[in-house]
Amino acid sequence: MIRLALLVCLTACVFATAARAAAPAPTTRPNVLFIICDDLTTTAIGCYGNKVCKTPNIDRLASMGVRFEHAYCNWPLCLPSRNSFLAGRRPDAKYSAAGLLRERVPDVEFLPEHFRKNGYFTARVGKLFHTRTVFAGLPIKTLEDPACWDVSEVGGTDIDPCGYSVLFSSIPKGLESHPELQKITVEHELLNKAGQPAYDYWMEMAKLDVSDEQCVDGNIAARITQLMEERSKPSDGKPFFLAAGFRRPHLLWVAPKKYFDLYDWHAMELPREPADDLDDIPKIALTRRAPNMTDEQRKKAIAAYYACVTEADTQVGKLLDAMDRLKLWESTIVLFTSDHGWHLDEHGMWGKVSLFEESARIPLIMVVPGMTRDAQSPRTVEMIDFFPTLCELAGLSLPPKLDGASIAPQLRDPSASRDKPAIAVVRHGKTWGKAVYTERYRYTEWGDDASKGVELYDHANDPKEYTNLAKHPTAEQTAMMKEMKAILDREVHVKDGDVASPSGD
């Protein structure tokens, strides 16, 4: 069922040719509104099946375009995921380095940089490339590449200059040392710690008595709306590539109180997993678990995460309202996504850097003028496909080195065939995990030559990945694993011990 090997290259070449042949004149190029949330898992989104968390605006966007059921990040961690999709290349250790990616990959041409070179006005507000200082304190160190943007703004506010709400943290004594912030904090709670491998961090929440616009995401929505107004009738004739990088639901879970009021923590449901769930999972695959967390803390964490999802969703809605008001739908491509997912206690995990569905899978909704509306595509997509897709839709030629392949055929016909899997990598300490995702299966290897474990899950029969079939595979599954291993050997070039620098959040 896979038949992927040659098709990846063939498809990319065919699409590149098609993009050149179909290139419209520059004046008719579409605008791009690129919306990305931070750490937003599909499992919290209404149109992806969540019945509790309120995401009416993301759901509304989905009804206007194509929602991809099997979209995956290429590395479930902020810094390397963003470096990778913005470069359009499959990541290795260099993509998690602390500095600008261009310093380590000099021939890179980034997605917004490519649009800018091709006559677009480009702007970002918020987090597109990674922004450091999650827990290291101020000042902010942005990793935005200067060649990418005509306008480049963090989107910070007085109460949250860097966007991670670190001033509201009680570690180490952040909030305590800010009496002015204590005054606007209605309720604050330090929940529990999630930990190794990777690193330990605290889950912390604060309900604020402030307006949306005093928070970073509200500010980002207002500023992007302003840019949409200014660029909807540009005097220079340039189409726009506007990127809104919302910060929630990334920790810290800080938002206006009204969003927390939507969720009674007592009513949150915890995952109900088989007692022996962990027995067949390689130990190295499990990360950021919080075994000492009480059920009350777990439920409060889910409620706080949902509050921050709805906060981000509300800001997305403001951009969609601006699209309506400015009548931009006929001239603008909208892409909505997240840099990776997040665990909400599945297999006892809290956070990212896991290759399980909740962490590696991403939301992906695309609304493209003249293309399919209100549909889902079951085809497998990865974030490195964004670059060639947007180029094809905008009629731009492709830079020479891209690893993805356009999904424009699936935007025209969501059921159009596509024999290309998604691949994600992650590093736990010095050990790499490598995974192939098809529409039905996930195959994962840990360590060089799979020395630290192998996993195979059948999502058709086991969507929550409770049974690792690699322990006792059938003959058919053994053959399939061999084929998937060959894909990893060909496409992924990492070795245990490859460590560029401490990885970014």
Ligand SMILES: [Ca+2]
């Ligand atoms: Ca992230």
